[in-house]
Amino acid sequence: MTKKRLEAFEEIVKQNERRIHFHILRLNLSDPHKEYFQEGLCAMWNAYETYEPDKGPMATYFNYTIRNRLVDLARKQGRESRNQQSACKEIKKHANDGNRIKRAEASSEILSNLDEERIGIHVWGILKQELTDNQWKWVYYYIISCMKIKEIAIQEQTSEEAVKSWGKQVRKKLRNNDFQKRLNLYG
Structure with a gap:
């Protein structure tokens, strides 16, 4: 990766950082450890890397990518939480x-x-x-x-x-x- 490309992405992050916060708030996600924000940054990087200008505006592509990645992460964490709770219940049920x-x-x-x-x-x-x-x-x-x-x-x-x-x-x-x-x- 070239230094220019990284600097260009840093500038895009500064310009679009609020976009990630917007989607976190819009999806009503609690982010005390900033894991959703980090996921949003990764999504923005992936969108930046795969963006094709002839297919539409970059902002729309960022919105689409960030929102979908945040939804996927929220679903994954919810699924893990439910699995953990059911495993705990199962152990407690057998113990009692x-x-x-x-x-x-x-x-x-x-x-x-x-x-x-x-x-x-x-x-x-x-x-x-x-x-x-x-x-x-x-x-x-x-x-x-x-x-x-x-x-x-x-x-x-x-x-x-x-x-x-x-x-x-x-x-x-x-x-x-x-x-x-x-x-x-x-x-």
């Missing part, structure tokens, strides 16, 4: 399964909170023994610590796809009936 006495009108807990905590620690310990190191890292960081896939990948110095693969392997094991029996989730 069978912990109630059913009566005619109401159900009451068999164990106290302290006992539930001990059982939870016990289940996590058994689970840790049954998983590979990477699979346990996914459980610990993603489920217990509620970290994002990207944060785990950075911390473990690997790709996001590798971290996602660890999660898929864990989910597959958790669905396996024999594995669930070994964990004593169903008693």
Whole structure:
């Protein structure tokens, strides 16, 4: 990349920076860590690189590219959040399964909170023994610590796809009936 081209892009960023903020506000996105703004800058760079003047004005192309990239990122983060919540619910459901006495009108807990905590620690310990190191890292960081896939990948110095693969392997094991029996989730 030439220095002139980079300087030209810096000038375009100065002129169009408000365009990114406009789309963030228009899409009602919360951006405390400036990740949407960064995505908008990347989208602007890609639009700048692929722009063809004979197909229309650059501003229209910027708007189209930036908006669509921000929508894609918002959808992706929403999907990851839902997946994380469902994984947490699934683990909690299995950990608490069978912990109630059913009566005619109401159900009451068999164990106290302290006992539930001990059982939870016990289940996590058994689970840790049954998983590979990477699979346990996914459980610990993603489920217990509620970290994002990207944060785990950075911390473990690997790709996001590798971290996602660890999660898929864990989910597959958790669905396996024999594995669930070994964990004593169903008693």
